[in-house]
Amino acid sequence: MRPLRLHLENFGSFRAPTSVDFHDVDYFVLVGPTGAGKSTVIDAICFALYGTVPRWGDEKKTGLALAPSATSGKVGLVFESGGRRYGIVRSLVRGGRGTVTTREARLDELDPAVDPALGITELLGAVVRNLAEGEHVTAETQRLTGLEYRYFTQCVILPQGRFADFLHAMPSKRQELLIQLLDAEVFDAVKQRAADEEKQARAAVQAAEGQLASLADADEAAERAAVRRVEELKDLADRVHAQIGALRGLDGRVTELETALREARGALEALGAVAMPPYVPTLADDLRAAAEEAGRLAGEATRREAEELKAEEELSALGDKAALTLALRAHTEHGRLTSEIATTRTGLDAARADEERARRELDEATARREQAERDLQRTRDQHAAADLARRLEVGEPCPVCRHPVAEPPSHPAPAAFDQAERHVADCRAEEERTRRRHRETETRLLKAEQSLSNLQAQLAVREEQIQVHPDAAELRRTLTAIEEAEHGLRQARQAARAARTAAADAERHQTRLRQEAARALRELDAVRDTLVPLGAPPLDRDDLHAAWTALLTWCHGERGRRRQAADDLERHLDGARRERDAARDALCALLADKGVPVPHPPDPDAIVRAAATACTRAEGDLERVRDQRRRAERLREQIRVHREEAEVAHELALRLRANNFESWLCGEALGLLVAAASQTLRELSDGQFELVLDARNTIEVIDYAEGGMRRNVRTLSGGETFQASLALALALSDQVAGLAAGAARSLDSIFLDEGFGTLDPATLDTVATTLERLSATGDRMVGIVTHVPALAERVPVRYEITRDSAGSHVEKKTT
Template sequence: MRPLRLMFEGFGSYRDETDVALHDVDFFVLTGPTGAGKSTVIDALCFALYGTVPRWGKKDAIRNALAPSVNEGRVCLVFEAAGGRYAAVRLLRRTAQGNVQTKEARLDRLDDSVPPDADLTKILENPVASVAEGDKMTGAVAELLGIGYEQFTQCVVLPQGRFAEFLQAKPSDRQDLLIQLLAYAVYEDVGQRARERAKVAKGRLDMIEKRRNELGTVTDDVVAAAGKRVTDLAALVPAVDEAVEKMAQVRTRWAEANATTKTAREQLADLAALRRPGDVVDLATRLADADEQITRRAAEKAEAEEAEAKAEAARADLPEHAELSRWRDAHTRLATLTPRLERLRAAATDAEAAEQAAGAGLATAEQALADAEAAQTAADRAHRAVALAADLAEGEPCPVCRQQVHDLPHHAVPADLDAARTAVKTAKSQVTAARKAHADAARSAATARAEVEGGQRQSDELAAELRAAPPLAEVEAALEKREAADAAVERARTRARAARRAVDDAQKERTALGAEEQRAWATLRAGRDRFVALGVPPVDGTDLAAAWQALLAWATAQRDELTARVDDLDRTERELAAEGTAARTALAALLSEHDVPLPERAKPDVVLGTALEGARRDHAALVETRSRSSALVAELEQAREEHRVAHLLGQLLKSTGFEAWLCAEALESLVTEASEILMQLSGGQYELHRDARNDLVVLDHNDAGTTRPVNTLSGGETFQASLALALALSHQVVGLSGGKRDLSSMFLDEGFGTLDESTLDTVAATLERLASETERMVGIVTHVPALAERVPVQFAVTRDGASSRLRRVEV
């Protein structure tokens, strides 16, 4: 796994988006003051892959992932692994209750053609494939890298406080890590496949032995006997073919005789079965009766239709029923309307008189009003001062002298002026009442006149309608006569329809008998046509019974002649059958001499051909069996060897001792290289060894080669030993895993300040060599300026109170 880009936002102490480009970096250092956020960068890388960080303690404790007062955060790592480019993305969200949850987690395969220094959005868009999402992502990362979270934090990311875990681990824990790193599953897979192959080989071995036992032993004598039988049967073919041809000739002659006999017997049976239908005699009588019935029904129909025509002619001279009914209704309505019209005229005269009286009353009231208003005008003129005083107001100018009015004058209203005003009011009320009475009388008179006009209009219309009509008594008499004529016509029509239906029924019955007659003649002709081959005479005449009698007489004579002919045909057929049976018996005896049975209805040449083909197959099978038996012996030996090798390999790889041996060899190789590195780091003081229980110990050359447990080392010494072991593990993991683990990155987050200047120089040189010679990315976190200055790429980390910030510094 080699990181290319690392982006995080709202993660840890980083509130703002931070993009770390690592695609062109082999050796880098993170520097900055304590608490600035250097280790958070390594945490982000680990969290993007596995969803947790060693410093948080529990694997599922992600509440520290979000920066303070930030509700959402994200981490994205673009990296190369297993020959491809991938992106691990995790999004975080703070809930309303303050809990932190993973909103999204996904692992995508990316397009390798996009440059790693391109915009991160372009790199992430349009992934080639989605590898895993949600809870399945962490497992997919472990499968892709070949190691899980525990192994990743011991050989790729060495976090603060856990640097010495692999050094001080129990032998069993250290072996578990080595099993993961060594891809021991490959050996388990090989062992499983070997055991499966052994099982398959055993099955194949059993099958070959079974087949060999089933084949049995085939000797040369058996093969020779089978060959001789093929020769003998082949020699019989010409004789059998000749006999079969002769039998075929006899069979053809017998088949012809049999067919002729069969035809003669069928003709004889048909002649014996020829019968005249029982209803032939009765059919003529029924036909005559049907014709007579048609004649009688036709006469009745003509009589009924004549009566119908007479009834319609008698009615034709009478007026139409609808016209008579209309005249009668008009007479009745006019008789009712005449007295009513008289009453309407009288009412209209009364209404007009009332209207004239109301008009006279209105004129009188209007004259009285005019007189009262004239009297009031005279009184007002006589008493103008009173009228003028009534209109004055204090402070307003007088309309006569234009002087301002200070005191209102008081004038009593004279009695005659008051009476004149009262008389005007009374006259106006009387005029209003008279006008209403006159309007009501005018409406009543108009309504009465309209009713009279409507009644008169109806009377005129009825009179016009009856102008050409006879009197009512004549209309009623004519209407009664018309109704009687209509009834007579309907009765005549009903009788005529019944007569016509009777004629139709008689004709249908005659037609049905005609069809029956045609069928009878067709039956006669069909019976006659069956004997055309025997020379039957044609059917003549129109007498069906006579025609049948002639056909039956001919059939009787023909039957006697055909009976004698059938006897001769039977004798010839029996002679040919006996000849064929003798020939088949002789051929069956010939085949039986060579053990070839001849079934009753089987063809001898086919039976011989089948037997010959079977003999050839048997001979070829025996030859093949003898050859296969020899081949199975060699195949059996090869199967035994395959089973032995696969079984032995499966049992060896199944043993737990192989796992322990493999881990011991790997640990020995790691300890040897780590010891060399430790000698360099410690100035030749310490060597690293493993004891009989696979515990790691150090050999102290400054103390006369004393062996010490690794947990007795000081902090600086422990760091040197752990670093030596980590460097050796990082260097050898590819070779030890057979190429299954390619951990091409290492990140060290540890206090290098415990090292003296000489050791620090050695450590720096070792890390430089690891990065340059192995093409492995090495990243370190340190506060030591002397070490940071030697690293070609530095990332300076600062914190301004609100957020941590990262800046790349080229040295």
């Protein structure tokens, strides 16, 4: 597993979306203050792959993944493994009770052609196929990396405080890891494959023996019999070839006579089939009669059309019927309007008299009202105090002294005062009624005047219209003449239309007869064309009936002559057939004598094919016998080979079935790893320490400072333990690809989290040199987390981690 791009969003101390680019890095260091988030970057890689982090203690715990103030987060990783590119995304969400769960997990295979320098979105978007989702992502990750989570954190990611896990592990646990790393389970597959191979080989032996038994008849005697049969049939084919030419000649003569007889009979049939169409004898008379009738009806149509044109001219000379009708209607309207004007004038005079009377009555009523008002005013003047006291109200100012009225004075009004007021009111009411009557008479007068004006205007229009045609009686006589002319025109048009229809029908009938004549002529030409090869004479095409008669006469004479020739051909054909059948029967007897099926029908080509086919089949039978003998020999060789394969597979399965094989394999691999780690440890410890295995494959350390004493690795100090653990980790990373069966595993990365602070400067320099050498090949990524400046300065790529109130941040720097 080699990471290319890491994306963090609200993961641990990384709140803002952060992308870490590893695509061009082989050796890097994560540096920064304590608590800045260096280990969180390594945790994010582990979480993306397996959904958990070693520092959390519990593999099922995810609550520490999300930033404390965040409600959701995401981790995405693009990595390569086994030559393929993959993308994995895990999304986190905080529930209502504060519980953090994985909302989504997805693992995809990505397109390796996409530039790894692109952003995380472009890389994750180049999906080739989906591999797993949800809870299945971790299992698929284990399949891709070849490591369970617990072994991944011992071989690839060595977290803080966990460096010594592999060093201190029990032999059984260490063996489980080696089995995964070395693909030791492949030997179980080899053992099963060997058993399957043995089974298949023995089945192949049994099958080959069965096939060999079916070939028991393919012996030397069978081959000699097949050779004799081939020789007999080749001799038969030669005799058939020698005699077939005569049969072909006879067969050709029969074919020629059959063709000649068929042509003679066809000619007789064609001559006998000629017949004159039934309509030809009367067609000429029908054409003449149709032409005469068409000419007569065409003349009748012309005469009727002339009568139609004359009627149209007579009608047009009488004038415009619509204009004359309007003029007559104007005379009628003029009389009606004159009568209505007289009546309207009488009504107008009455309306004027009513208006004058109503106006006089209004003037009189107005005079009475004015007199009553003057009488009322005189009464008020005579009784002013009583009138004023009647209008005073308590609290209002007095119009005389301007003081508020405290109490109304007691001045009773005289009876004459009330009587005068009532008289004024009556006069006013009477004046109003008289005024309304006057307005009504004025309205009626205006309407009468308007009506008279309208009638006079209409009368003026009618007088202008009748000036063109002042005589109404003359107008009526002209309109009557127009109606009679229209009736005559309709009759003339109907007669002309009927004449044109009759003429057109006659023309169509004449056309049909001409078409029949043309068709009869074409039929005559077609019949004669078929008879031209028989010697048909030329015909007179101007007289259709005579031409048909001449052709029929010739057909009758020619048919008699050709009937005699056909009889002669039939006699010759019978003799040729008898001669041909005798020759054919002789050849068929040759075939039957040699056991060759006689073809049906037995024509020359079929007889030749039958002889050749029999010969070819006999040669094929001979070749099959020889092939079966060769096949039997091959089967005997296959049986020998399969028996040897079965024995080899059986022996291999027996050897791999031993119970200590897996322990032996892991022990050998562990010995190689410890030897490689010892060499590194000697360099790191300046020759003081060396790792060895005891009889139970427990790792021990030889301390040369103590006279080469062997002791348990748990007795090492913290710095010494780090050196030994680092040596083992580097040996695992460096050696496992070569140890694995078929190179099935390859630890493409190793990440070391802290521990370098326990080393002295000399050892630190040795560690730095070792790490540089490990990453120098370019096929393995090495990443470390350290606070030691001397080590960090030697690493070519640094990821500087800082942290502020907004969270952690990463900056990539290259030296």
